[in-house]
Amino acid sequence: MSTFASSRETTEGTIYSVTGGDWDQVASEIGSAKEERVVVNMGPQHPSTHGVLRLMLELEGETITELRCGIGYLHTGIEKNTEFRTWTQGVTFVTRMDYLSPLFNETTYCLGVEKLLGITNDVPERASVIRVMMMEFNRISSHMVALGTGALELGAITPMFFAFREREKVLDVFEKVSGLRMNMAYIRPGGVSQDLPEGTVSGIRELIKDLRKNFKDNAKLLIGNSIWIKRTKGVGYLDLAGCITLGVTGPVLRSTGMPWDLRKTQPYCGYENYDFDVITLTPAMSTDAS
Amino acid sequence: MSEQKGSFGIQGTGDTSGYGGLVRSSFSPTSAQKPYGSYFDEVTDELERAFPEFNDAIEKVVVDRGELTLHIKRQRLFDVAKTLRDTETLRFEVCLGVSGVHYPEDSQRELHAVYELLSMTHNRRMRLEVSAPESDPHIPSLVEVWAGTNWHEREAYDMFGIIFDGHPALTRILMPDDWPGHPQRKDYPLGGIAVEYVGATIPSPDNRRSYR
Amino acid sequence: MGLEEKLPSGFLLTTVEKLAGYMRKNSLWPATFGLACCAIEMMAIGSAGKYDISRFGMEVFRASPRQADLMIVAGRVSNKMAPVVRQIYDQMAAPKWVLSMGACASSGGMFNNYAIVQGVDHIIPVDIYLPGCPPRPEMLMDAILKLHEQIGNEKLGVNRAKIVKEVEASAIAATPIHQIPVFGKQG
Numbered sequence: 055m056s057t058f059a060s061s062r063e064t065t066e067g068t069i070y071s072v073t074g075g076d077w078d079q080v081a082s083e084i085g086s087a088k089e090e091r092v093v094v095n096m097g098p099q100h101p102s103t104h105g106v107l108r109l110m111l112e113l114e115g116e117t118i119t120e121l122r123c124g125i126g127y128l129h130t131g132i133e134k135n136t137e138f139r140t141w142t143q144g145v146t147f148v149t150r151m152d153y154l155s156p157l158f159n160e161t162t163y164c165l166g167v168e169k170l171l172g173i174t175n176d177v178p179e180r181a182s183v184i185r186v187m188m189m190e191f192n193r194i195s196s197h198m199v200a201l202g203t204g205a206l207e208l209g210a211i212t213p214m215f216f217a218f219r220e221r222e223k224v225l226d227v228f229e230k231v232s233g234l235r236m237n238m239a240y241i242r243p244g245g246v247s248q249d250l251p252e253g254t255v256s257g258i259r260e261l262i263k264d265l266r267k268n269f270k271d272n273a274k275l276l277i278g279n280s281i282w283i284k285r286t287k288g289v290g291y292l293d294l295a296g297c298i299t300l301g302v303t304g305p306v307l308r309s310t311g312m313p314w315d316l317r318k319t320q321p322y323c324g325y326e327n328y329d330f331d332v333i334t335l336t337p338a339m340s341t342d343a344s
Numbered sequence: 345m346s347e348q349k350g351s352f353g354i355q356g357t358g359d360t361s362g363y364g365g366l367v368r369s370s371f372s373p374t375s376a377q378k379p380y381g382s383y384f385d386e387v388t389d390e391l392e393r394a395f396p397e398f399n400d401a402i403e404k405v406v407v408d409r410g411e412l413t414l415h416i417k418r419q420r421l422f423d424v425a426k427t428l429r430d431t432e433t434l435r436f437e438v439c440l441g442v443s444g445v446h447y448p449e450d451s452q453r454e455l456h457a458v459y460e461l462l463s464m465t466h467n468r469r470m471r472l473e474v475s476a477p478e479s480d481p482h483i484p485s486l487v488e489v490w491a492g493t494n495w496h497e498r499e500a501y502d503m504f505g506i507i508f509d510g511h512p513a514l515t516r517i518l519m520p521d522d523w524p525g526h527p528q529r530k531d532y533p534l535g536g537i538a539v540e541y542v543g544a545t546i547p548s549p550d551n552r553r554s555y556r
Numbered sequence: 557m558g559l560e561e562k563l564p565s566g567f568l569l570t571t572v573e574k575l576a577g578y579m580r581k582n583s584l585w586p587a588t589f590g591l592a593c594c595a596i597e598m599m600a601i602g603s604a605g606k607y608d609i610s611r612f613g614m615e616v617f618r619a620s621p622r623q624a625d626l627m628i629v630a631g632r633v634s635n636k637m638a639p640v641v642r643q644i645y646d647q648m649a650a651p652k653w654v655l656s657m658g659a660c661a662s663s664g665g666m667f668n669n670y671a672i673v674q675g676v677d678h679i680i681p682v683d684i685y686l687p688g689c690p691p692r693p694e695m696l697m698d699a700i701l702k703l704h705e706q707i708g709n710e711k712l713g714v715n716r717a718k719i720v721k722e723v724e725a726s727a728i729a730a731t732p733i734h735q736i737p738v739f740g741k742q743g
Binding site for chain 3: 097098099100105106126127128129130131132134135146147150153154199202203214215218219221222235236237
Binding site: 518519520523527532533534535536537539540541542543544545548549 | 663669670671674733734736738
């Protein structure tokens with residue numbers, strides 16, 4: 055009826071085409087073959103990808119011995135597009151580069167444009183403060199997605215609902231201030247596109263109280279879960295030397311214990327006036343990075 | 345220093361934007377004279393001390409808007425990079441990536457590769473810039489100095505056609521493996537299609553008006 | 557095998573159509589095909605409290621396309637990803653529907669360039685287009701509900717063959733959009 059797994063010999067070895075429902079046959083055929091290492095293509099579309107990432111795995115039994123990434127499935131040619139736009143229109147393109155943190159992309163771009171124009175000191179202080187506030191909210195929403203989907207990969211489905219619930223609250227703030235939930239193009243060269251509407255600040259103060267309480271619960275949900283801890287502790291070890299030579303910065307670098315935070319070391323947008331801690335953890339594990 | 349007339353290079357009719365009278369001169373940074381200011385003098389002095397053939401290797405030192413850029417001859421790039429990374433007083437341990445740039449009018453030096461360096465020990469930043477002609481687009485690879493430049497060099501190859509000698513596996517990374525051409529070069533078209541509306545089509549941005 | 561091959565005709569067919577449509581639309585399982593920004597809004601509709609789509613029986617995003625009915629193409633399709641889109645679509649079993657979510661999937665969106673396929677309907681047949689950049693979860697829900705209506709009213713068997721012929725004939729005879737006369741003058 056349906057075609058079972060067919061195999062063909064190539065210069066690279068035997069290639070099995072699997073069509074579904076025939077895993078037993080494939081397994082027995084592989085078992086009888088001399089080589090024990092199997093290369094599996096975990097193609098650009100598979101459940102773990104929120105986005106597209108092609109993984110080519112070399113499996114020995116159930117252990118992955120080697121892994122290669124194939125990327126480029128989302129290459130959009132944004133840089134070339136911006137060659138044909140004005141500097142303000144460039145913001146709308148740049149904002150979609152990392153769509154989980156659009157305001158950060160915009161700020162980076164705008165700071166660069168302002169530096170080129172030489173107007174870094176002319177940006178109003180209120181605009182800088184608004185930028186910082188929106189960026190930090192963006193940090194919250196982006197981390198919520200990271201935690202939620204990270205837990206989802208391991209099978210913990212509930213934290214995802216909780217994380218997205220908090221994210222919705224933050225997105226409501228974005229909508230009130232800039233008009234859009236995502237990809238707002240709110241931060242423009244020279245400042246922000248418009249001032250905060252009435253009632254935003256008091257609304258945000260209420261929200262922060264709410265978020266603080268919920269974050270405690272959400273954190274307990276994950277940290278109190280021994281399965282999640284066991285599955286992430288000791289996994290994905292990247293020490294300081296590895297991070298530095300690969301050019302990795304951000305939470306992964308801070309999880310090695312190195313307190314490198316650009317907001318402290320080379321402050322921008324007035325970050326030197328704010329009082330906050332740089333969070334680091336040792337040793338370097340995927341638990342700590344998350 | 346080339347002059348550009350008009351906001352988007354319009355000649356004659358067609359431009360209704362009102363920017364047609366604009367004359368812009370494009371900016372090519374000139375070599376800075378000592379003293380450079382802030383920590384740049386320290387960096388260049390230390391580099392000169394650690395790397396004896398300094399004057400031979402460095403083509404230009406540019407200090408612009410509070411940022412230091414060293415233009416380096418491509419044959420010396422590997423040694424300079426290694427010195428920058430290993431010397432105690434310099435310690436530029438992190439390379440934040442390789443960017444390719446294409447200057448079509450800069451003949452014999454069309455393709456540039458720009459390396460952003462960061463020193464976490466000293467909290468400093470600087471930039472290295474190397475150039476290669478389009479006819480011989482080879483630049484030594486820095487994968488052995490900073491492992492993170494592996495994929496960045498693949499991207500520069502894919503987008504600009506800069507061939508990095510010594511790279512372990514220089515293949516296309518963003519475009520499909522059999523894609524012809526190098527998309528981010530200035531002479532590569534944007535490649536869009538005409539957008540269809542009721543009653544008219546609007547051509548894609550690079551065909552609408554000559555944007556320069 | 558399957559419903560399509562054993563259909564009656566006439567009045568009985570209408571009843572079967574209504575029943576099949578009702579069954580199919582109320583348990584439509586989407587395939588995970590989130591590519592870019594729209595995928596985040598798709599995740600929001602699946603898992604945020606306000607926009608829950610499990611009230612339609614759709615929260616089970618199937619990982620394998622062979623178990624899915626609906627492919628929501630959420631995000632920009634690059635030229636490198638295009639053959640993969642086609643392969644996933646081919647791997648889905650009939651009956652299948654495609655919802656092209658967002659401006660990039662429907663028409664290439666703001667990225668009119670070398671790297672992006674100008675509309676996923678260049679590669680696969682699309683049943684419903686959803687504009688937006690990205691569309692709000694409520695907009696996605698509206699599109700899904702309209703698709704449900706469409707599925708509920710879908711014709712089967714002889715009726716379907718008739719409609720397919722009619723649609724194809726009208727498409728061949730239609731003026732291209734950019735030549736449609738505007739304001740009474742020939743374009």
